[in-house]
Amino acid sequence: MAEQVVADLRERCATPVSLLRDVAVEMADEMRAGLEKEGGSRVKMLLSYVDKLPTGREEGLFYGLDLGGTNFRVLKVQLGGNDQRIANRESRAVAIPPHLMSGSSSELFGFIASELAKFVADENKGNSFSSGKKRELGFTFSFPVRQHSIASGTLVKWTKAFCIEDAVGEDVVVKLQTAMKKQGVDIHVAALINDAVGTLAGARYYDEDVIAGVIFGTGTNAAYVEKANAIPKWEGDLPESGDMVINMEWGNFYSCHLPVTEYDQALDKESLNPGEQIYEKLTSGMYLGEIVRRVLLKLSVQTAIFGEIDHTKLKTHFHLRTPHTSAMHHDETPDLKIVEEKLEETLGISGTSLETRKMVVEIIDIIARRAARLAAAGLAGILKKLGRDGSIDKRRSVLVIDGGLFEHYAKFSKCLETTLSELVGEELSKSVVVKHADEGPGIGAALIAASHSQYRNVEGNPDVKD
Ligand code: ADP
Ligand code: MG
DSSP: OOHHHHHHHHHOOOOOOHHHHHHHHHHHHHHHHHHHSSSSSSSOOOOOOOOOOOOOOOOEEEEEEEESSSSEEEEEEEEEEEHHHHEEEEEEEEEEOGGGSSOOOOHHHHHHHHHHHHHHHHTTTTTTTOOOOEEEEEEEOOOOOOEETTTEEEEEEOOTTTOOOOTTTHHHHHHHHHHHHTOOOOOOEEEOOHHHHHHHHHHHTTTTTTEEEEEEEEEEEEEEEEEEEOOOOOOOOOOOTSEEEEOOGGGGGOOSSSSSOOOHHHHTTTTTTTSHHHHHHSSSSSHHHHHHHHHHHHHHHOOOOOOOOOHHHHHTTOOOOOOHHHHHTTOOTTTTTHHHHHHHHOOOOSSOOOOHHHHHHHHHHHEEEEEHHHHHHHHHHHHHHHHTTTTSSOOEEEEEESSHHHOOOOOHHHHHHHHHHHHOHHHHHEEEEEEEEEOOOOHOOOOHHHHTTTSTTTTOOOOOOO
């Protein structure tokens, strides 16, 4: 009976290479449709207005702010040009007090500006940072924003734990700049980006072969460099560089080839955003543990595999988190001691047999492998769209990935990498490189502020506009 539930799951979650290839083709097709016209695809393909990625030649002092999940980060970098790159850096992480996540926007931005003010005040205490004339800042804001220019954009909706009604539809840069003025912080916000774009910029600064920045954390997203003349929906003048970074918002990708099970359907139906973000629900950290919990619950109710247990915890949505399932997945003790402990601690399931624990690990493996293989298919889709799948462009392609899931879940990241090699083939896999981001998105934002600086040219000399 229990074996049957697992066998069904294995079958329904299967991701043979043929299926992954179909997914990659559809990802590339959706990318094209989203670039064609506004609303052309579920994959929004938003213009980031970032048309100059950092080159390494930038000079001067730049600030970054990173607002994503529960922390935010204030940082500054002293850029020393080609030889020195980041000559000096400093950063500070600050926890956002939970009550500010659902208060008013003036409270939230007031708090951010006051932390920035403190950070700036500290630099005047005689450290080694040399400041230029007018200071500039890049703002990483990882919520859906409709961008109007490199440094303006209105909030479409909040996600994660944030819910501040009066900010929706407002320009978040205006909000930030107003709050900074109140605090007496004289820094110009030169760029507004999200974490995928920041990851791309932070990596491109060191390596010009970087073509995409991808996040696998609580959620998932990707940004990549597109030719501006391949964006039919772009209406302005073509940028001088000929390039435009596209914020894909690929978490909302859907294809009929995606191996969606009854567990995924129920999860989606009961989620805060039913019908949306289906690719994200199959591949990101917020959901992997939750899918496993749903399978374990069915197993327990239908087959009593865990004996007579209290189902309260096993029935609680999101009670089993991905770091828990990841710890169980990596258990290398001969009798699966860690699995035993985690089942007891998190779900109140005790006295399991080794056989049962092995079955739990197999379920976790099925869900994590499906996620990693679909993630690889998404990356293959980007390569295909750019003709870098061996068809046209044979240059080295570096895909940079950041986010807690990729960073901490070794079996996930390993499987993603081997699957991508499998998809692109042995020959091409020599020139397709997947790597973990060296720099966080906040640094990337500071670097984009530098490459889009209004006050300096790229060599850092005061510009005529100053
Ligand atoms: P965010 O996406 O909110 O910016 P992170 O990139 O730090 O944050 O990713 C956090 C997510 O990473 C968590 O929600 C969790 O799903 C996943 N994660 C964190 N630690 C681990 C771990 N040890 N094993 C597996 N997944 C993890
Ligand atoms: Mg993040």
